[in-house]
């Protein structure tokens with residue numbers, strides 16, 4: 001068990017390692033409960049160190065023997081590691097330890113999943129494999145020998161030799177221990193190859209359990225596309241003879257970028273049209289790209305310490321989102337990313353778990369693999385790129401790779417390359433890394449009409465497309481912005497941040513009079529004027545969501561309707577629709593006599609019927625803000641959210657829309673019908689996304705008749721699942737039968753059965769969600785040890801907003817019961833799931849009391865893990 005007495009680590013306490021490692025040899029003699037690991041490590045003093053203490057991390061290891069330069073030594077061992085008297089100069093350390101992969105349910109270090117051995121070492125789990133300086137600034141080449149009777153034995157780098165019962169691998173690139181990996185099992189491969197830009201041939205493999213071989217082709221294509229893209233866009237070439245991917249059923253996260261041997265949660269790599277949805281395909285493509293891109297941003301250049309996590313994660317998320325934009329639709333990707341940011345990162349940044357993109361302290365680093373480090377970290381890079389421009393960004397990145405290849409780097413190093421390339425002072429920009437919380441941006445406008453005494457200005461002639469009637473005037477339009485970031489834990493007062501605000505101005509008849517212009521805000525309050533206008537323009541603000549802020553502007557309904565109809569920026573056009581939807585629901589929530597805003601629904605119908613627009617984009621326009629987002633919106637306006645009222649208001653909106661649009665539905669359905677064979681590309685999946693939204697509306701009217709037909713005839717999981725969702729929602733009488741049929745069809749496919757678990761909970765009515773989840777925990781296929789299944793059941797409950805927040809507290813109690821059980825087995829997944837309670841202070845006093853008592857119940861669990869103790873402590877603080 002981990003030590004649960006809280007010990008806080010601070011960025012400011014960083015000191016360089018006393019000893020560096022020249023090279024590492026590891027030998028694994030694999031056995032489920034008694035794997036022997038021997039290590040031979042060449043240590044040399046670090047000339048930059050201030051102390052010479054010799055300390056090796058090590059946890060849950062049985063030390064068999066250790067030697068220094070061949071002489072047996074007796075170190076002092078604690079639960080965290082060991083210390084030992086060592087020579088003044090270079091020496092060779094040898095140790096043998098024993099570990100038990102089969103009983104390792106935490107899935108950290110070396111563990112077993114469905115009969116195979118695999119590892120997960122990031123962030124600090126190599127220390128559960130052997131004694132070692134387990135910190136990212138200690139980098140070394142590794143040689144690994146694996147001994148077992150399993151047919152496939154893999155590690156990092158290139159294969160060196162193999163024989164009956166053994167295999168040897170060598171990774172020539174120095175790396176930190178967190179990138180170490182080993183896999184052994186009865187696996188089969190989907191092979192391919194890639195020729196790099198300099199003409200080197202790289203062997204590619206996706207390794208899976210024998211029954212999964214038919215699910216590898218898409219992942220392999222995604223890998224080759226990623227390799228090519230990174231060469232073309234970032235000039236980055238792959239650097240080993242072989243690249244292996246392995247699919248593992250039991251995995252805490254999505255995937256892991258171990259050098260030359262990426263290990264994936266099987267849900268993040270395995271796909272087939274019959275078993276995977278379009279969303280699964282898109283996610284898989286993005287995760288494969290993400291892990292591959294880490295080879296340069298993370299592996300070749302790694303992090304000096306874990307506080308710098310965003311250095312590799314923010315950048316790699318940014319790179320994978322660029323990749324997806326290039327492979328698919330850039331506007332759709334941007335909107336999807338913003339939806340995700342608001343759903344996951346904003347609540348984090350505005351609640352008790354708020355922390356800077358580069359945190360300054362932690363107890364358990366596993367708790368900092370967050371939306372703030374990843375997604376806000378990527379937003380910060382997007383802002384930097386906007387500010388310096390594409391060309392300077394490319395030069396800065398080239399310099400970054402050139403200057404820091406082989407380094408364990410910091411955010412200071414990262415910003416310095418931008419400063420050197422652009423001569424900009426990024427001191428203020430750096431606040432994005434140190435200041436937590438979401439900035440709020442208030443906007444006011446002022447119009448000074450044409451002054452006949454002044455000669456007409458020609459300023460706007462820069463835009464030759466601007467119509468004559470608005471150019472050449474003397475009117476001035478001024479936008480005044482005020483930024484303010486509310487206090488967050490440990491940070492009361494905030495300084496102004498650099499905000500890149502992209503704006504465009506439209507004339508009242510829809511022409512763009514000022515095309516997208518970047519305003520660079522640096523003050524707490526700042527005005528920007530546009531002159532030479534003949535008429536007051538309509539502003540289109542924060543185009544492309546150019547900064548991760550909350551825009552506070554109560555625009556009129558007319559203005560939003562205008563932008564929905566005319567905005568030339570696809571993001572702000574979508575945002576106008578979102579604002580209208582939010583306003584309509586808010587109106588109904590605060591005044592129950594009000595129904596849905598029909599004018600908006602009419603306007604939206606016009607846009608959604610526009611066949612010139614990408615169906616995927618139209619599907620996004622159709623999606624109403626979720627219940628959680630509405631709860632947050634109410635909270636921001638000082639209103640305590642009532643989950644049941646939010647649920648019923650949202651349902652009423654969906655129902656009203658379906659009824660109003662009834663006559664259009666068959667035509668829309670017809671328009672997006674796909675007749676060609678299934679392809680998971682942007683074009684077809686956009687049509688299916690719009691088709692699913694139409695099916696939902698149709699099902700509200702025909703009680704599932706069309707959905708039943710689709711369920712019976714679908715030849716792909718996307719349509720089968722969207723039909724099943726509608727049947728659960730709208731055909732209460734028969735839904736049990738469909739649920740059974742689906743199970744019978746797919747009972748042998750774990751990933752599909754995860755969907756089956758999830759859908760029954762996420763689609764359950766609020767009064768039934770907790771019972772549905774509880775019932776499923778009793779199902780023979782429920783497996784507490786499998787994170788995917790746990791999330792599909794209990795994570796889905798937390799996503800069912802009104803069901804989870806049911807007034808009697810049944811949702812909270814059920815989740816807490818299971819988190820207490822899971823903590824003993826898997827602290828990391830338990831801790832991550834505790835974050836569903838983070839927004840608890842939004843709700844009424846009764847709900848708050850119920851949540852608090854459940855959190856206290858978790859906190860009181862004997863032997864609570866350090867991971868969960870930290871999370872619950874922060875949430876309750």
Ligand code: 0A1
Pocket residue numbers: 120122123252253254255256257290291313366369
């Ligand atoms: N670095 C991986 C994700 C990852 C992070 C932490 C893990 O264990 C604590 C496991 C995987 C990525 O960004 O894809």
Ligand code: ZN
Pocket residue numbers: 290294312313316
């Ligand atoms: Zn990553």
